[in-house]
Amino acid sequence: MAGAHVRAKLSAPNYKVEMNANGHDLVADEPPELGGANAGPSPFALVLAGLSACTTITLKMYADKKGWPLEGLETELRLHSGEPRRRIERSVSVRGPLSEEQIARLREIVERTPVTLALLQGFDIDTNLAAA
Numbered sequence: 001m002a003g004a005h006v007r008a009k010l011s012a013p014n015y016k017v018e019m020n021a022n023g024h025d026l027v028a029d030e031p032p033e034l035g036g037a038n039a040g041p042s043p044f045a046l047v048l049a050g051l052s053a054c055t056t057i058t059l060k061m062y063a064d065k066k067g068w069p070l071e072g073l074e075t076e077l078r079l080h081s082g083e084p085r086r087r088i089e090r091s092v093s094v095r096g097p098l099s100e101e102q103i104a105r106l107r108e109i110v111e112r113t114p115v116t117l118a119l120l121q122g123f124d125i126d127t128n129l130a131a132a
Helices: 042-064 100-110 114-121
Strands: 008-012 017-021 024-028 070-079 087-095
Touching: 024 042, 042 070, 042 087, 042 114, 070 114, 087 100
Parallel strands: none
Antiparallel strands: 008 017, 017 024, 070 087
């Protein structure tokens, strides 16, 4: 797994966060109803974006490795709040002259993408908070 490194700093107004993720600039914010300016995706939207990217990339890599005729792939994710756990609804659409066996295998692979497994298993988080 390639290393991921993100640096973030609070910006104006209110909850806008400017980030750099492995050399790529990103912005996150909260929507106005939560006091933000909607300057970027919310933190949970960024989580869904990561899962969507991983899903799409993993399936494309697998199809390429197998030499399968995958011509297009789209994912759509929605986060549902719930008790005791939140739930992610993921829809994946593939295009191309794939056999039923190939589609069945992609259904298996999608459940084992790296970010899917990490989210299902959870993370250990070590935090250090210090005054600057």
